[in-house]
Amino acid sequence: MSVLHFDRVSKSYGKGWIALSDVSFAIEDGEFAFLVGSSGAGKSTLLSLVIMEQRPDYGLVEVAGFDSNSIKHEQIPVLRRKLGIVFQDFRLLPDMTAAENIAFALKVTGQPRKFIKRRTFELLAKMGLSHKAKSFPHELSGGEKQRIAIARALANSPLLLLADEPTGNLDPRATDELMELLLEINSQGTSILMATHNTDLIDRVPMRVLELENGVLVGDRARGAE
Numbered sequence: 694m695s696v697l698h699f700d701r702v703s704k705s706y707g708k709g710w711i712a713l714s715d716v717s718f719a720i721e722d723g724e725f726a727f728l729v730g731s732s733g734a735g736k737s738t739l740l741s742l743v744i745m746e747q748r749p750d751y752g753l754v755e756v757a758g759f760d761s762n763s764i765k766h767e768q769i770p771v772l773r774r775k776l777g778i779v780f781q782d783f784r785l786l787p788d789m790t791a792a793e794n795i796a797f798a799l800k801v802t803g804q805p806r807k808f809i810k811r812r813t814f815e816l817l818a819k820m821g822l823s824h825k826a827k828s829f830p831h832e833l834s835g836g837e838k839q840r841i842a843i844a845r846a847l848a849n850s851p852l853l854l855l856a857d858e859p860t861g862n863l864d865p866r867a868t869d870e871l872m873e874l875l876l877e878i879n880s881q882g883t884s885i886l887m888a889t890h891n892t893d894l895i896d897r898v899p900m901r902v903l904e905l906e907n908g909v910l911v912g913d914r915a916r917g918a919e
């Protein structure tokens with residue numbers, strides 16, 4: 694079964710700019726794939742179509758049992774609860790502390806209070822940020838904000854984790870720790886699609902690589918198969 698399927702998807706901005714052109718691929722249940730391509734290649738656009746923040750101009754996006762042609766507006770939050778999303782610009786809620794940002798993701802899915810407390814504590818510890826639980830986003834460094842965004846995305850044990858440059862603000866050691874964590878989460882069954890510029894990382898980690906160039910999927914290879 695595929696958790697995600699793009700069938701001949703195109704997306705333009707305004708009249709002129711073609712951000713994605715005739716893109717097709719599938720991510721199988723439990724798979725881990727990198728999404729690479731230079732700045733402007735269409736990575737964030739592709740992820741925004743997965744979460745149905747935008748719909749394709751042509752083609753079909755199928756994700757977690759929903760599709761872009763037939764999903765109703767009110768079903769989009771139901772879809773998003775099955776996904777974990779780490780945005781390139783984090784999108785933490787500015788008036789909530791680090792712990793409250795994570796807890797909020799659990800609250801909206803109706804988890805019991807005790808569980809929320811325990812899970813939030815556990816995720817903060819996993820990210821090495823227990824000491825920043827009460828800090829607000831503007832009091833955190835770029836890398837700390839990024840780790841809080843990742844903790845929030847993982848809170849509900851999503852079917853599919855989408856991460857847009859999750860290592861962009863991390864130093865090499867924190868990057869390695871995050872990759873270990875993502876591989877552990879993946880081994881527990883969560884599929885992962887991770888957009889990254891970090892070529893060193895994709896050379897080291899033996900996972901599938903989808904490559905975009907000017908909105909066209911120019912490569913889709915298993916590591917070692919190029």
Ligand SMILES: Nc1ncnc2c1ncn2[C@@H]1O[C@H](COP(=O)(O)OP(=O)(O)OP(=O)(O)O)[C@@H](O)[C@H]1O
Pocket residue numbers: 706707710711712730731732733734735736737738739781
């Ligand atoms: N809201 C928008 N309106 C108009 N053009 C946009 C919009 N968002 C993105 N684009 C354009 O679409 C193309 C793809 O952008 P996208 O953000 O998907 O690239 P990206 O691969 O994520 O790049 P980066 O690595 O810099 O994050 C770019 O040329 C960008 O300028």
Ligand SMILES: [Mg+2]
Pocket residue numbers: 736737738781857
């Ligand atoms: Mg981007």
